[in-house]
Amino acid sequence: MDLTKENIAEWFQKLQDDICNQLEESDGNGSFHEDLWNRNEGGGGRTRTFTKGAIIEKGGVNFSAVHGPTPPNILKALNLDEANFFATGVSIVLHPINPRVPIIHMNVRYFEMTNGVWWFGGGIDLTPHYIDDVDASHFHKELQQVCDKHNPSYYSDFKKWADDYFYLKHREETRGVGGIFFDRLATQDGFDKISRWQFVQDVGKAFAPIYAHLMKKNHGLTYGARELEWQRVRRGRYVEFNLVWDKGTKFGLDTGGRTESILMSLPPQANWHYNLHPDPLSEEGQTQEKLQKGINWIDGATV
Amino acid sequence: MDLTKENIAEWFQKLQDDICNQLEESDGNGSFHEDLWNRNEGGGGRTRTFTKGAIIEKGGVNFSAVHGPTPPNILKALNLDEANFFATGVSIVLHPINPRVPIIHMNVRYFEMTNGVWWFGGGIDLTPHYIDDVDASHFHKELQQVCDKHNPSYYSDFKKWADDYFYLKHREETRGVGGIFFDRLATQDGFDKISRWQFVQDVGKAFAPIYAHLMKKNHGLTYGARELEWQRVRRGRYVEFNLVWDKGTKFGLDTGGRTESILMSLPPQANWHYNLHPDPLSEEGQTQEKLQKGINWIDGATV
Numbered sequence: 001m002d003l004t005k006e007n008i009a010e011w012f013q014k015l016q017d018d019i020c021n022q023l024e025e026s027d028g029n030g031s032f033h034e035d036l037w038n039r040n041e042g043g044g045g046r047t048r049t050f051t052k053g054a055i056i057e058k059g060g061v062n063f064s065a066v067h068g069p070t071p072p073n074i075l076k077a078l079n080l081d082e083a084n085f086f087a088t089g090v091s092i093v094l095h096p097i098n099p100r101v102p103i104i105h106m107n108v109r110y111f112e113m114t115n116g117v118w119w120f121g122g123g124i125d126l127t128p129h130y131i132d133d134v135d136a137s138h139f140h141k142e143l144q145q146v147c148d149k150h151n152p153s154y155y156s157d158f159k160k161w162a163d164d165y166f167y168l169k170h171r172e173e174t175r176g177v178g179g180i181f182f183d184r185l186a187t188q189d190g191f192d193k194i195s196r197w198q199f200v201q202d203v204g205k206a207f208a209p210i211y212a213h214l215m216k217k218n219h220g221l222t223y224g225a226r227e228l229e230w231q232r233v234r235r236g237r238y239v240e241f242n243l244v245w246d247k248g249t250k251f252g253l254d255t256g257g258r259t260e261s262i263l264m265s266l267p268p269q270a271n272w273h274y275n276l277h278p279d280p281l282s283e284e285g286q287t288q289e290k291l292q293k294g295i296n297w298i299d300g301a302t303v
Numbered sequence: 304m305d306l307t308k309e310n311i312a313e314w315f316q317k318l319q320d321d322i323c324n325q326l327e328e329s330d331g332n333g334s335f336h337e338d339l340w341n342r343n344e345g346g347g348g349r350t351r352t353f354t355k356g357a358i359i360e361k362g363g364v365n366f367s368a369v370h371g372p373t374p375p376n377i378l379k380a381l382n383l384d385e386a387n388f389f390a391t392g393v394s395i396v397l398h399p400i401n402p403r404v405p406i407i408h409m410n411v412r413y414f415e416m417t418n419g420v421w422w423f424g425g426g427i428d429l430t431p432h433y434i435d436d437v438d439a440s441h442f443h444k445e446l447q448q449v450c451d452k453h454n455p456s457y458y459s460d461f462k463k464w465a466d467d468y469f470y471l472k473h474r475e476e477t478r479g480v481g482g483i484f485f486d487r488l489a490t491q492d493g494f495d496k497i498s499r500w501q502f503v504q505d506v507g508k509a510f511a512p513i514y515a516h517l518m519k520k521n522h523g524l525t526y527g528a529r530e531l532e533w534q535r536v537r538r539g540r541y542v543e544f545n546l547v548w549d550k551g552t553k554f555g556l557d558t559g560g561r562t563e564s565i566l567m568s569l570p571p572q573a574n575w576h577y578n579l580h581p582d583p584l585s586e587e588g589q590t591q592e593k594l595q596k597g598i599n600w601i602d603g604a605t606v
Contacts, residue, residue: 035578049577060577170556170565232572239573240566243546244556253473253547262473263543266575269535270542273571274352274363275338275563 003193008110009065009088013046015108015204016063016090020048022208023061023094026215029054032061037258041068043086047261050094055101055219059094060264070113071255083113089122090204091248093265094211099231100221102128102135102176102214103238105265106207107248108200118193120200121183123158124207125166126214127176127238129231131287133300135214136177140297143180146206150199151191158182163293168241173291175241230284233276235267242266306496311413312368312391316349318411318507319366319393323351325511326364326397329518332357335364340561344371346389350564353397358404358522362397363567373416374558386416392425393507394551396568397514402534403524405431405438405479405517406541408568409510410551411503421496423503424486426461427510428469429517430479430541432534434590436603438517439480443600446483449509453502454494461485466596471544476594478544533587536579538570545569 020032030053038044045064050056065088075082089109096103105125112118126139140159147154158180166175180203185196242249242265252262278284323335333356341347348367353359368391378385392412399406408428415421429442443462450457461483469478483506488499545552545568555565581587 033577058575058577170562236569239542240546243543244553250547259473260578263575264577266539268576269572269574271572272361272566272569274336274361274567 003197005086005088005110005112008197011201012065012088012090012108012110012204013063015201016046016048016061019090019092019204019208020061022212023050023056026208026212027053027055030056035260037261039066039068039258041066043067045258045261047258047264049264053097055096055098055215057095057097058268060092060261062091062261062264064089064091064261071251078117080113080115083115083117085111085113087111091265092207095235095267096215096219098219098221099129099223099227100132100218102126102218103235103267104207104211104214106204108204110197110200117186119184119186120196121185122200122203123162123165123179123181124203124210125162125176125179125181127234128287129234130227130283131177131290132218133297135217136297137300138213139177139179139210142206142210144298146202147180147199149202150195154182154199155180160294166241167293168237168245170244171237171240173237173288174293175238176291177295177297178293229271230278232267232269232271233273236270236272239266239270306500308389308391308413308415311500314504315368315391315393315411315413315507316366318504319349319351319364322393322395322507322511323364325515326353326359329511329515330356330358333359338563340564342369342371342561343559344369346370348561348564350561350567352567356400358399358401358518359397360400361571363395363564365394365564365567367392367394367564374554381420383416383418386418386420388414388416390414394568395510398538398570399518399522401522401524402432402526402530403435403521405429405521406538406570407510407514407517409507411507413500413503420489422487422489423499424488425503425506426465426468426482426484427506427513428465428479428482428484430537431590432537433530433586434480434593435521436600438520439600440603441516442480442482442513445509445513447601449505450483450502452505453498457485457502458483463597469544470596471540471548473547474540474543476540476591477596478541479594480598480600481596532574533581535570535572535574536576539573539575542569542573 024031030050032048033051035047043066045062047060047062049060067086070083070085092106094104108122110120144155162178162181165181166178249262278288327334333353335351336354338350346369348365350363350365352363370389373386373388395409397407411425413423447458465481465484468484469481552565581591
């Protein structure tokens with residue numbers, strides 16, 4: 001197989017189509033609005049945002065393939081004088097209406113430079129407003145299966161990476177129940193490019209069925225003003241993570257990316273209260289206590 | 304006058320008291336809740352958050368005086384190996400209920416190190432949800448008066464500094480109508496410490512009357528769902544500025560400051576819509592068009 005950057009970008013574009021179709025079907029009412037954009041320095045993207053959803057309130061499934069001179073901070077990190085880069089990927093964040101349906105995020109990406117350096121990155125992580133241990137276990141089992149197909153250490157390595165990455169240091173809490181995260185996957189440890197690519201493809205393909213299951217299972221659960229208020233507090237933490245800690249967001253905003261595509265990840269509404277600490281015995285407090293690194297969600301979330 | 308760090312901290316603490324009293328009087332209903340906190344490495348603060356306001360929905364007036372080993376990034380910027388620091392100041396952000404009343408921010412601060420380096424910093428800036436040219440002009444005139452009392456170049460220098468500082472690069476828009484901002488004011492250009500301190504004191508004292516005027520003038524204006532929605536959109540931009548660009552917030556969160564005191568600046572509620580562009584002829588669009596650097600608010604806000 002001849003794996004070129006064009007092949008990869010084409011496959012990602014097809015993945016975006018597939019995921020959009022599957023999400024429209026799972027939601028049953030909403031549809032995607034598409035904006036095509038071009039980047040001054042080269043390349044562009046297809047931003048697709050969800051509107052009028054029955055289950056999904058706000059979100060997007062974005063594809064981009066951009067190229068041009070490599071940003072200075074990457075050159076510096078790699079100790080390079082100059083090189084052109086090419087980057088392509090699919091990024092998703094979905095904020096559901098019902099607080100019993102979790103927020104989800106997925107990203108798969110490929111990066112290469114004209115000097116021959118290349119890598120894959122990505123991940124999927126889940127942010128329940130209310131943690132359901134059964135859902136969290138199911139979610140992690142699905143990711144484990146995807147990982148195990150490719151390498152026995154992938155799940156444990158990338159699960160730990162997600163715990164460390166999706167972490168609000170200033171709150172000493174994780175964003176949600178984690179998932180998997182990986183970056184700069186290349187030929188380390190004897191992997192070849194095709195095997196890395198097949199793994200990334202499987203992560204991309206796993207997304208829609210995983211979220212379809214969570215939508216279907218939870219969107220009919222009842223909720224009221226209390227659950228909506230807590231949802232908005234948790235969404236506030238999502239905003240804090242994305243704007244303070246998320247390297248992709250920061251990189252995009254710093255380097256003149258398309259702001260509306262980058263910030264499609266922000267929720268429709270977020271609330272902040274001063275010094276809110278839910279009663280540890282309440283359902284909100286129980287969720288708060290589980291926002292920790294290192295939980296074995298598959299075997300049971302006792303903390 | 305013997306101007307010690309203890310004198311300065313004591314004066315700032317008194318300023319916090321005065322401002323809280325004046326704000327309670329202007330609001331007529333709400334009151335401040337106080338939390339005292341200690342910093343592990345030395346010092347602490349008095350966080351005061353406003354609750355049950357008739358005019359102010361959420362906000363805080365914080366005092367702190369902290370000390371300990373100087374953070375590595377400051378040492379590096381000053382090319383120093385080591386020194387202990389002392390920092391004290393008052394920080395305020397107020398989010399009003401009525402979208403016709405602007406958000407306001409004020410900060411005055413003093414920093415010194417055991418090697419003899421010291422400086423003052425601070426500023427006041429205004430973020431109207433709907434820009435009222437008369438209010439913006441009045442606000443800037445008040446600041447100009449405070450500045451002119453001390454130096455003929457202060458207002459124009461610090462007004463420009465505020466335009467540059469309170470700027471959302473990723474939106475290419477200012478946070479609001481600006482105000483004044485200054486940092487590292489020491490003995491440059493022949494100033495002495497007492498004259499800098501007197502200026503900072505006057506900035507601190509100007510805050511409460513300036514905001515009392517804006518509260519009184521605007522809190523009775525009518526508004527509906529449309530104005531509230533726009534208020535929440537503008538509050539979203541406030542969140543973006545504080546979490547992405549504000550150096551004080553970033554520094555505090557990075558160095559383990561008290562998160563709830565730092566993030567008291569966040570609004571009670573913020574909304575995000577994908578790719579919202581108000582009609583340029585609407586009142587919202589008119590405000591959007593004026594979120595630019597370099598406007599001479601005093602003589603008229605024609606852009």
